[in-house]
Structure formats: C-alpha cells, structure tokens
Amino acid sequence: MLELFAATLITLGTVFFIAGTVGLLRFPDIYCRLHALTKADGLGLALVAFGVAILAATPGAAFRIALIWFFIAVSSATCGHLIARHARLAEGGRHD
Amino acid sequence: MRATPPLRLHASAQVPPATRGEPQNRPPNEAATGQHVPALRPPAPPGRRESLLRGALSVLVLSVIWGGLTDWRIDALVFGVPAILLAAALPLLLSRGARWRLSxxxxxxxxxxxxxxxxxxxxxxxxxxxxxxxxxxxxxxxxxxxxxxxxxxxxxxxxxxxxxxxxxxxxxxxxxxxxxxxxxxxxxxxxxxxxxxxxxxxxxxxxxxxxx
Known part of the structure; x- marks a missing residue:
C-alpha cells in the first residue's frame, strides 16, 4: 500500500517534469520558459523526493532527501531570478 | 487578507534592543530617525547573552544537519566539529546589518x-x-x-x-x-x-x- 502511494507520487512528479520540459520547448521566450522550469520542475522534484523518501524508509535517508529538496528549491528560485536578470541586461532593459 | 495578527501594531511601540534582548530589523527610515535622537534610542551594542544564544542556535542547527548527513557517525566528527564551529563563527565576520528573526x-x-x-x-x-x-x-x-x-x-x-x-x-x-x-x-x-x-x-x- 505504501509502495503504491510512493509510486503514485513519483509518477505524478514525472508528469510535472514532463510539463516543465514541454513548456521549455513550446513557450515563446526565455522568461516564459523560466516559469515552466522553476515552477513545474520544482513541484516535480518535491513529489519525486517525497515518494523516494517513503520508499527509503530510514529517517536518516528521508532527512537527507528533505535537505536536498530544500536546497534545490531555494537555488532554483534564485537561479531563475538571475537568468531572467541577465537576459534583461543583455536586452538592454528594453521591457521597462 | 492578513495571515496572522501582527505582534506589534505600531513600529513606535518597539522597545529599544537593550531591554528586549533581541534587536529588531527596522525599516531604513526608522533606523535613520533613531540615529537623530540618541537619547531616546541608544545605539545599543548586541548583548553578550543574545550573541551567545544565536551562536548556540547555529551550532545546534548545523550539528543536526551534519549528523543527518553522516548518519551520526562518530569518526565523521573529525571533520564535523571544525566545520560546524567555522560555519557558526562566519556570521561574526560578516556585517551585523542583516538581523532578523522568525515568528x-x-x-x-x-x-x-x-x-x-x-x-x-x-x-x-x-x-x-x-x-x-x-x-x-x-x-x-x-x-x-x-x-x-x-x-x-x-x-x-x-x-x-x-x-x-x-x-x-x-x-x-x-x-x-x-x-x-x-x-x-x-x-x-x-x-x-x-x-x-x-x-x-x-x-x-x-x-x-x-x-x-
């Protein structure tokens, strides 16, 4: 039962990763693509991490997975901001 | 919609850090007025007790993270103890401007x-x-x-x-x-x-x- 729940979470997470990739390919410009990467992949990672943590079953491993999730979540939001900022600088801030 | 009731409704209700034990992160304009009236709001240095508390809290959090990462292995502490102490001491080297606390x-x-x-x-x-x-x-x-x-x-x-x-x-x-x-x-x-x-x-x- 627990395995089934974990497998469902991991599958759902994969769906969000696919959505992020589809967005990356289909969206018109770099900023919209960043939306897809930061948000959809972020939730995808959270779901996969949660599912794997259930399967891992030891508290130590679950703790490490939670740490990994936390640092990736923080760094992806920051990286998204930095890439968008750099893109705007490269364009000369013409969107103001 | 307001998430939680604010702890203090007015910024003017804040007590100077010297008596509170925990200084507040004030908006810049307020900090500026504080400098103009030193008699009302003395530029209190961070209290020794508060610095110790903050240091102890960082050591605790870092130890838990290190312990989790290494599965509480005793031999890993050879690297862990210096790393934790160094990391806990880092804020002392950085500027003291960025004080904050969580509710x-x-x-x-x-x-x-x-x-x-x-x-x-x-x-x-x-x-x-x-x-x-x-x-x-x-x-x-x-x-x-x-x-x-x-x-x-x-x-x-x-x-x-x-x-x-x-x-x-x-x-x-x-x-x-x-x-x-x-x-x-x-x-x-x-x-x-x-x-x-x-x-x-x-x-x-x-x-x-x-x-x-």
Missing part, C-alpha cells in the same frame, strides 16, 4: 500557504504548457518594495517566482520587475498579500493602510 506561528502558516501556492503555480504552468493553444499573454510589470532590506526582501523575491504566473526578473532600486505569464491577472493584490505574509513570518509590523 514560529507565522512560519508555520507561511509554510502551509507556500506549499499550496507552489502546487497551484506548477499546475497552472503545466496546464498552459500542455494546452494546444497555449494561453499566454506574457509581459513585465513592476512593484514597489516596502519590505526592509535583507532576509525579508530575499524571501519576497524568491517566493514571487514560485507563485502562480509570476517570476521576479530584476530589482531596480526599490522596485522589483516581475515577468507575468498572463498580464491580465491581478498582480498587486497577490503581492500585497504575499508582503503581509512575509511581515507576519519575520514578525515585522504590518502596514497601517493594509487592512483587507
């Missing part, structure tokens, strides 16, 4: 709200990506920051990126430039709400004019 109650509410919002944001962008006609109307908007510099601002800017349809793209002075997937959505209400939640999270006084 535990605000933090729990913020974490739950944040989890729901990040799911909403991801579902929103995933549906747009999969939709055959891709309902996008992207564009930039700007928003005036009123949060104090440091951790509250960083938290605000990083959280914007995980909210549905918004991405913080740049900071110019006191304005944050936001990229929106759909320019028709109501940005100002969403961000004013987020700002109030971050004030509750950091135990900052709420804006007086914000009462929805």
């Amino acid at each position: 535990p109650h605000g933090a729990i509410i913020f974490a739950l709200w944040f989890a729901v919002q990040s799911v909403r944001g991801a579902v929103d962008v995933a549906l747009r990506a999969f939709a055959p006609r891709m309902p996008l109307d992207p564009g930039f908007r700007s928003y005036a920051l009123s949060l104090p510099e440091g951790a509250p601002r960083v938290m605000f800017i990083n959280t914007i990126t995980l909210l549905p349809g918004t991405l913080s793209a740049d900071i110019i002075g006191d304005r944050v430039i936001i990229h929106m997937l759909d320019r028709r959505s109501d940005l100002d209400t969403a961000l004013a709400d987020l700002e109030a939640r971050i004030r509750a999270l950091f135990a900052l006084p709420q804006d007086k004019e914000f009462h929805t």
